[in-house]
Amino acid sequence: MRKLFLPLCILLLMSGCKKSELEAVNSSPVVSADKAVAVAEYEMVAPPSTISEKLLPDENKPAQPPLAPKKIDTIAKKIVKNGNMRIQVGDIKKAQTQVGDILKKNNAYIQTEQFQNTDIDDNLDLVIRVPHKNFDALINSFSEGVGSVLSKNISSDDVTEEYTDVSIKLANKKIYLEKYRDMLRSASTTKDMIEIQEIIRELEDEMDVAEARLRFIDDRVNYSTLNLSLHKEKVRSSATSKIGFGSRLADSVTEGWNSFMSFLLGIISFWPFLLLIPILVYLWRKWRAGRRK
Template sequence: MIKLFLPLFIILAITGCKKSEQAPANASPPIAVAEYEVAPPNTISEKLLPDENKSIQPSAAPKKMDTIAKKIIKNGTMKLQVGDIKKTQNQVEDILKKNNAYIQNEQFQNTDIDDNLDLVIRVPHKNFDALVNSFSNGIGSVLSKNISSDDVTEEYTDVSIKLANKRIYLEKYRDMLRSASTTKDMIEIQEKIRELEDEIDVAEGRLRFIDDRVNYSTLNLGLYKEKVRSSATSKIGFGSRFGDSVTEGWNSFVSFLLGIISFWPFFLLIPLLVFLWRKWKSGKVK
């Protein structure tokens, strides 16, 4: 009987020894570890507000920012001398239609010596050069021309980045407003939200203004017509100006002479004062 169970006891003993060697003597049973998220403070007094001086660190991997295209603002000023203002206006209108431009402001001035028509023209950025060339060739003599280009890409990028950050802060403040526990915190958070909304409106308005100036260039066009002099011998040119100068010189001399004559009471009074003074002096000597 003992011989039958002896091999079984030996097998069981060997198996138990192997298990005891694999498990450490002071091993403790595994404990489930629970993960907890630290809740943000509920009030501003507990530093609930984000630090706006620091850049926002997104939890997810940052997306690659889209490259902003070049922002170039083109402006120009031209002054043309023309023979007929009305005829030139018709030519200007035809040129504007061809280049999809329009007149933003118009001002006309009529004087004794000339007529002036000042136009503020807005034209799509891509048609600006063609418009300037059309005005430079064929409708009058160019008296002056000034074209400038202003690169505002850096300003546009800076405003866009700040605007994106303000929108993120705005969402954070709105989340905090929903979890605010005191009236004081709610009022302070609402004031912060109002300030951010105003700053966002200003930034969006600035971006819209830049986009408008970039998409539509501005040209200040002046049309100038010199009037013919009233003199029969007067003609536009040196002879006309020489004759006008002689006439103006004679008129100035006549005006000066008349001005002197207008002082005739003083001319009568001065000799009388001299006569009285001499008479008084001679009487005093006697």
């Protein structure tokens, strides 16, 4: 029994040693992986290498978790509506009064106004801004109560993706801005302060541009734009009042005669030079006669 007991104890001791070695080997990669994750997270929030090492966190201190990006609220769809309309009317002034009443009813306003008067027609071009919810009602009112619609073009652009992208970038820049401001308070050298202040200035400029872009998109979404043109043809005073071949032929004959008269009057306007022609002819003949003698 003693001979069997001694080998059995040796086998048990050897198996226990192997098991402890295996556990040590298996546990070591897990620890190193956790350290790698911690280092990676630390590097995500560490300041740029251009800043002095005095501002870097102490390696002996535990790594701080990275700053979580600011949560962006769910953004509603951003739809920009634009339109172009051309309407033929019988009286520009009357149509302009009707347009004014329709604008008041729909809380719209005129951004720009341009009037053009020619021999053939009158044109009043308006750029109208109207609340997004009243855009369709405004279009229907112009189509039904002002005149005959010659052309109409309505477009809708979805800018939700652009708005969301700009909002997320702006939120991240605000986080980094606060981070660099904290670094500026702990800066100990003039060089570090100048470098950090330059980064802060660039971030603030980029944030101003992003905020301006968001305001512009909001304005285009909240107020739609309509380009309205009121057109009135003038009555022709000639016998051939209808615009056709006869009218065009008469106009061509008239234009030809006017062109001929303009040419003739242009020649007459050179009468001082015409007086020189007889003098030049006389001198040339006299010179030729003298040469023969």
